[in-house]
Amino acid sequence: MNLPPDFGRHRVALIDCSERNLASLEKSLQRLGVQWLSIQQDEADVPDDCLAAIVELDSVQGPATLAQVRARNVPIIVLTQLDTLSQIQRGVALGATAILNRPITQSSVYTTLMMALALHERLGELQAQNATLREKLASRPLVAQAIARLMVDLNLTEAQAFERIRSLSMKTHRSVEEVCIDLLNRAATSRRTSS
Amino acid sequence: MTQPQVTIGLLLSSEGTYQCLGQSSLAGARHAIADLNRQRRYGFELRALEYDPRGELERYREGAVHLLRRGVRHIFGTTTSASRKDVIPDLQQHDALLWYACSYEGFESSENVVYLCACPNQALLPLLRYAIGEFGKSAFLIGSNYVWGWESNRITRDALQMADGNVLGERYVHLGSTAGIAELFPRLVGHPPSFILNNLVGESSYFFLRGLDAACARAGLRLPVLSYDLTEAELEKVGPMKALRLFTAGPYFEPSEPAFTLQQRTLHGPDRLSHLYTCAYVSIELFADARQACGSDDPAAMLEYLHQMPVDTAIGKIRLCSRNNHSALPCHIAELDGEHFRIVHSEAQPIDADPYLTTTSLQTFREFSTDAALRRLRIVK
Numbered sequence: 001m002n003l004p005p006d007f008g009r010h011r012v013a014l015i016d017c018s019e020r021n022l023a024s025l026e027k028s029l030q031r032l033g034v035q036w037l038s039i040q041q042d043e044a045d046v047p048d049d050c051l052a053a054i055v056e057l058d059s060v061q062g063p064a065t066l067a068q069v070r071a072r073n074v075p076i077i078v079l080t081q082l083d084t085l086s087q088i089q090r091g092v093a094l095g096a097t098a099i100l101n102r103p104i105t106q107s108s109v110y111t112t113l114m115m116a117l118a119l120h121e122r123l124g125e126l127q128a129q130n131a132t133l134r135e136k137l138a139s140r141p142l143v144a145q146a147i148a149r150l151m152v153d154l155n156l157t158e159a160q161a162f163e164r165i166r167s168l169s170m171k172t173h174r175s176v177e178e179v180c181i182d183l184l185n186r187a188a189t190s191r192r193t194s195s
Numbered sequence: 196m197t198q199p200q201v202t203i204g205l206l207l208s209s210e211g212t213y214q215c216l217g218q219s220s221l222a223g224a225r226h227a228i229a230d231l232n233r234q235r236r237y238g239f240e241l242r243a244l245e246y247d248p249r250g251e252l253e254r255y256r257e258g259a260v261h262l263l264r265r266g267v268r269h270i271f272g273t274t275t276s277a278s279r280k281d282v283i284p285d286l287q288q289h290d291a292l293l294w295y296a297c298s299y300e301g302f303e304s305s306e307n308v309v310y311l312c313a314c315p316n317q318a319l320l321p322l323l324r325y326a327i328g329e330f331g332k333s334a335f336l337i338g339s340n341y342v343w344g345w346e347s348n349r350i351t352r353d354a355l356q357m358a359d360g361n362v363l364g365e366r367y368v369h370l371g372s373t374a375g376i377a378e379l380f381p382r383l384v385g386h387p388p389s390f391i392l393n394n395l396v397g398e399s400s401y402f403f404l405r406g407l408d409a410a411c412a413r414a415g416l417r418l419p420v421l422s423y424d425l426t427e428a429e430l431e432k433v434g435p436m437k438a439l440r441l442f443t444a445g446p447y448f449e450p451s452e453p454a455f456t457l458q459q460r461t462l463h464g465p466d467r468l469s470h471l472y473t474c475a476y477v478s479i480e481l482f483a484d485a486r487q488a489c490g491s492d493d494p495a496a497m498l499e500y501l502h503q504m505p506v507d508t509a510i511g512k513i514r515l516c517s518r519n520n521h522s523a524l525p526c527h528i529a530e531l532d533g534e535h536f537r538i539v540h541s542e543a544q545p546i547d548a549d550p551y552l553t554t555t556s557l558q559t560f561r562e563f564s565t566d567a568a569l570r571r572l573r574i575v576k
Contacts, residue, residue: 084342086342
């Protein structure tokens, strides 16, 4: 996590927490200087300033609230009294990046919250990286096609053809994929004109 | 001559959806206290302060605090995991010990709890191994919507996956509820799995077993059901089965310790015994032995003694594991036969507890997999 979150402008949503756990969480968050909002059984919307959501897994009853949390990509912490593997798996399936066990203490709330935020951010970065790599992988046949075109049309070796595409990309400040699309389009147009 | 009194606390429910379990544990603890006091062999008399939480979760903590404030340092009881977990912080605060004698789903080893009944590797896994070997690898899983059901079903899913088996369906029902259970019967009778794993608790379980039995009887179907943790104490609620083959597993059944069973019936009447009764009885035996050896009720000293010295009990010698405060236990698999359980398999040795399943490999279920079956095939010319 690069910068600590702005706790003054954001709130933590406490979702479907039992009376006792809610009291413990409120006490801890107050002492930490973190603002919160309790949402029970889908009775309210997740606020726009929601920094993270603490969901009590043992008593969760609000499918709509959870759907909102997930749709807005809000980091999720699950609270549970039970530390069985099945509960951990349920938490992970819900999209949680941290688990808060009882007894709830000020320090456990803080460390879990910060860990959840950091891991959520890291997960987001990795997902974005993954998407870029997937795009690159998908464009591999495009690059190969463009290289082959240049090898045939200009009588170049594979290395020379790739170097030409790369230089063009750098000179024109366009991605390799964009250059390839352009090259292939031009080749197609010239083939159509000559025929 | 009057003997000095040693006070202990009993925290067990006589009401609620799991009242049969609570009452059986309570009878075991009370009868052990009566028997040991009558024998006068420890040099002290046990005196129990009782608190009945009436099956309400929030009353367990209240009960524990009530007992601890009266100077009790050893509490015997709680039935569900939720109630056990609720009282642990107070036990820690008062340097007290909970003697927990019910089967549970594992994933705990508190320094303030002595665990005296089966966790999954001591009953569920041997039962699954038996069932997969006898009936096949497709299962339907049903349980109370509670950690006991979630965890038992998860372990079963993992074991079946190792065996290349299938989970045909999984259903959860609110604790004590019967809503929606009857709707399952046509499906289970129409497309029967190799076996059903039933982790329902109390009234939900009795309703499921009675209803499914009637449906199977109408269809002429003998369906195996593993009601992991069902005991003799609940058989009156279930009634004799006409069609279901009902299996269970635990450290004690009436025929596994006939001398103890007969002795208890002679001393305390014809009520059914169970592993809950017996494990509660054993917990009092262990306490009395350790209390005498240590000369005080200091929990740390008593635990140290029990970690080192095996104690003779109603189900044989019991020693606590110093790593996790659990006891190694016998495991018997029993099938309901009329109004009694008949033991169909007993593990050769008591099984060490592995509450986090870190030393018990589910890989052993691979022997039921298709690969293993193919490897066993021989070419016959």
